Amino acid sequence: xxxxxxxxxxxxxxxxxxxxxxxxxxxxxxxxxxxxxxxxxxxxxxxxxxxxxxxxxxxxxxxxxxxxxxxxxxxxxxxxxxxxxxxxxxxxxxx
Numbered sequence: 705x706x707x708x709x710x711x712x713x714x715x716x717x718x719x720x721x722x723x724x725x726x727x728x729x730x731x732x733x734x735x736x737x738x739x740x741x742x743x744x745x746x747x748x749x750x751x752x753x754x755x756x757x758x759x760x761x762x763x764x765x766x767x768x769x770x771x772x773x774x775x776x777x778x779x780x781x782x783x784x785x786x787x788x789x790x791x792x793x794x795x796x797x798x799x
Contacts, residue, residue: 707764724768
C-alpha cells in the first residue's frame with residue numbers, strides 16, 4: 705500500500721494545506737466535495753500542488769507533522785522546487 709503526504713492550495717495560491725492519506729484520489733475527491741478538512745472547505749484549497757509517496761504510513765504521517773510545523777514560505781519553496789509554475793497536479797488512477 706502507498707501512503708501520501710500532500711499539499712493543497714486554492715486557485716489564487718494564497719493558502720496552503722498539508723495532509724496525508726493512503727488513498728490520494730479518494731482524499732482529493734473528499735476535499736472537493738466538502739467532506740475533507742474544514743480548512744479546505746472554508747478556503748477553497750482543493751488544488752493539489754505537491755505530494756510525496758511513501759511505503760509506510762508512519763513515515764507519511766511524520767512528514768505531514770514536520771511540514772505543518774514549517775513556515776508558510778518554507779512550504780512554498782518546497783512546492784516550487786518540483787512545481788515552479790504552481791500548476792494543479794493531476795493524479796491518474798492506478799491499477
